[in-house]
Amino acid sequence: MTPKYQQRCIVTGGAGFIGSHITERLLAANHAVTVIDNCSTGRVENIAHLQNDENLTFFNTDIRDRAAITSYFAGVDWVFHLAALGDIVPSINMPDAYFSSNVDGTYNVLEASRNAGARRLIYAASSSSYGIPDIYPTPETAEMRPQYPYALTKWLAEELVMHWGLVYGLPVVALRLFNTYGPRSRTSGAYGAVFGVFLAQLIAEEPFTVVGDGTQTRDFTFVTDVAKAFISAADSEVTNICMNVGSGGTYSINRLVELLDNPAGVVHIPKRPGEPDCTFADVSQIKEKLNWSPTVPFEDGVQVMLDNIDYWREAPVWNAKSIADATREWFKYLDKHDEASS
Structure with missing residues (x-):
């Protein structure tokens, strides 16, 4: 008798931005997927088009509730751990919530995976943990220099993941994601990633709020390439390793502004301390280990965003004043941090 599915998978944060794309791709490959998401930043609408797939199960549960999630892991093969608080700026104001979700929550997922005998666990680590690196493109051997609580909690969780691999033999891979x-992508009320901010401003016919002079560059990596990296890591024998996931390039905010072509123009807001002028992943290791390469050019990815712009119609529209209010604590603490480091 032909099995109904190939692998039994769990995707924590599977109703979120990246998690929903991983869920979609796993189901398309005839895997069974259990999504665990408390929808604090994820949205059920992100997986609504998959709801009739008999291989999909959804639990609206918080990973911080270990007793609640443990039973979901029975018989699991692959675990994709993406559930986390992900917006960077609010982590300054809410370090306790970030530690609880990103570190304690990861511990719970690791223990549930270990006790269930999971065959693979792939963790969504963050390139923000590199802080402001000395080397570009940045290799996995670069020193970790987290500048704010979000980056720190993602790194602490990565350390937990690798430790569970080392001590308990849980086969783990950490993928350090770049932009x-x-x-x-998230439309939460928090001030966050540049794409969501710009697209909501474009819809509202408001100017783009460009941080600094816009010459800073980011390793913008399209989500379908990232989802492929996760599944390639799960479907491999590579274990106990951290690997960068990037686009192979780095692109200025001014280039993004040019591609989005906002008739309302731009306004410039102060550069934020603690943020690098460049993010740029060295992806040679993941290319070698997994035979993975990014395939979506930046210009094509931006066009896909414009084609799907209605998704951001209900997102908050930020302006210079509201951003200044949202980042006041950021400047209060990280300006001091920069002075102490100089």
Whole structure:
């Protein structure tokens, strides 16, 4: 008798931005997928088009509730751990919530995976943990220099993941993601990633709020390429390793402004301390280990975002004043941090 599915998978944060794309791709490959998401930043709408797939199960549960999630892991093969608080700026104001979700939550997922005998666990680590690196493109051997609580909690969780691999033999891979963008990126009320901010401003016919002079560059990596990296890591024998996931390039905010072509123009807001002028991944290791390469050119990815712009119609529209209010604590603490480091 032909099995109904190939692998039994769990995607924590599977109703979120990247998680929903991983869920979609796993189901298309005839895997069974259990999504665990408390929808604090994810949206059920992100997986609504998959709801009739008999291989999909959804639990609206918080990974911080270990007793609640443990039973979901019975018989699991692959675990994709993406559930986390992901907006950077609010982490300054809410370090306790970020630690609880990103570190304690990861511990719960690791223990549930270990006790269930999971065959693979792939963790969504963050390139923000590199802080302001000395080397570009940045290799995995670069020193970790987290500048704010979000980056720190993602790194602490990565350390937990690798430790569980070392001590308990759980087969783990940590993928350090660089500036992922694409359809379904977060539309939460928090001030966050540049794409969501710009697209909501474009819809509202408001000017783009460009940080600094816009010459800073980011390794914008399209979400479908990132989803492929996760599944390639799960469907491999590579274990106990951290690998960068990037686009192979780095692109200025001014180039993004040019591609989005906002008739309302731009306004410039102060550069934020603690943020690098460049993010640029060295992806040679993941290319070698997994035979993975990014395939979506930046210009094509931006066009996909414009084609899906209605997704951001209900997103908050930020302006210079509201951003200044949202980042006041950021400047209060990280300006001091920069002075102490200089």
